[in-house]
Amino acid sequence: SMVKLWIKKGDVTVNACVVKDPSMTIDPNHDVIAFRDETITYVENFTVMMNKRAGVVSARKDTRHTTVFDDLSPAHRYDHLSIAGRLDKDTEGLIILSTDGDLIHQLTHPKKNVFKTYLVVCDRLIDSVQPLLEPMTLLDGKNQPYTPQMPIIVFHNKNTVELKIKEGKFHQVKRMFQAIGHEVVYLKRTAIHHVILDATLNPGQYRMLTEIELAQLRKK
Ligand code: URA
Numbered sequence: 011s012m013v014k015l016w017i018k019k020g021d022v023t024v025n026a027c028v029v030k031d032p033s034m035t036i037d038p039n040h041d042v043i044a045f046r047d048e049t050i051t052y053v054e055n056f057t058v059m060m061n062k063r064a065g066v067v068s069a070r071k072d073t074r075h076t077t078v079f080d081d082l083s084p085a086h087r088y089d090h091l092s093i094a095g096r097l098d099k100d101t102e103g104l105i106i107l108s109t110d111g112d113l114i115h116q117l118t119h120p121k122k123n124v125f126k127t128y129l130v131v132c133d134r135l136i137d138s139v140q141p142l143l144e145p146m147t148l149l150d151g152k153n154q155p156y157t158p159q160m161p162i163i164v165f166h167n168k169n170t171v172e173l174k175i176k177e178g179k180f181h182q183v184k185r186m187f188q189a190i191g192h193e194v195v196y197l198k199r200t201a202i203h204h205v206i207l208d209a210t211l212n213p214g215q216y217r218m219l220t221e222i223e224l225a226q227l228r229k230k
Contacts, residue, residue: 011089021046045085056088057108057224059205063213068096068105078105081214094118095126095178095202103129103199104207106219106227113227117202125162125174127201128183132169132192139166141190142173148189151180158186172200203227 014032016022022029023044024036036043038052062068066076070091079087094106094117108114117124142163147155158177165172175182184194200207204226208217219227 012084012087013089016045023047050085055108055110055113056086056091057106057110057113057219058082058086058216059208059211059219059223060105060107060216061207061211061213062097062102062105062199064100064102066214067099068093075099078107082107082216097199098181098184098197101197101199102213103197104202104205105199106202106205107216113224116228120177123159123176124203125176125201126178126199126203127164127172127174129196129198129200130171130173130183130187130194131196132171132187133195134192135169136166136171136192139163139171139173142171142186146186146189148179148182148185158182161186174201204229 013022017032018030020028020030024034024041026042026044043050043052060078060081062078063081066078066081069077070079071077078093079091082091088109090109090111091107092109092111092114094108094114097103097105106117116122143160145157145160147157150156156177156179158175158179162174163171164174173183175186183197187194205219205223211217
């Protein structure tokens with residue numbers, strides 16, 4: 011792992027002494043750990059919200075494109091950090107990354123029925139959102155047909171709709187609008203479950219979730 015390499019390079023100190031043995035046992039509550047002279051605060055799990063920027067892919071590694079992991083500081087690219095629900099390369103907005111496998115499962119398992127909120131801008135005026143509320147058949151990432159659960163329309167004006175969906179399958183929002191004859195020209199995820207994207211985060215920026223937000227994510 012990266013951490014082992016940093017330790018072997020001498021980038022890590024324990025109580026102000028360089029340690030080069032990655033297997034050394036430490037007491038996170040008493041020992042002072044520093045990385046390149048910056049003190050590290052020990053946390054059980056690391057969970058952040060990122061305002062994903064357009065043009066980066068929701069993966070750890072990609073041979074051709076920049077990833078959301080590239081927008082994390084190297085010290086935050088933990089081995090066990092996973093993405094809760096991917097966004098398309100051209101989609102912006104809320105991505106949650108966590109080392110907490112249980113939280114990732116709660117947010118992504120299809121049976122958990124977690125609402126995701128999207129701001130959708132279409133190519134032209136949407137007269138009525140009613141067709142979005144009718145059962146429709148779409149293809150998922152494996153070209154298997156499915157019928158999305160009925161979305162919740164939060165807001166609709168001209169060519170903009172804010173809606174909540176439950177599944178989040180491959181290109182789901184784009185395909186729902188395609189099914190009613192519209193092309194999505196801008197897509198942004200604004201919320202996952204009860205957690206709303208922090209409006210002060212510029213595209214590509216992230217911050218740790220607060221205790222309140224972590225509790226909101228776990229709320230049934
Ligand atoms: N629906 C899409 O079509 N794209 C996304 O990135 C997310 C939901």
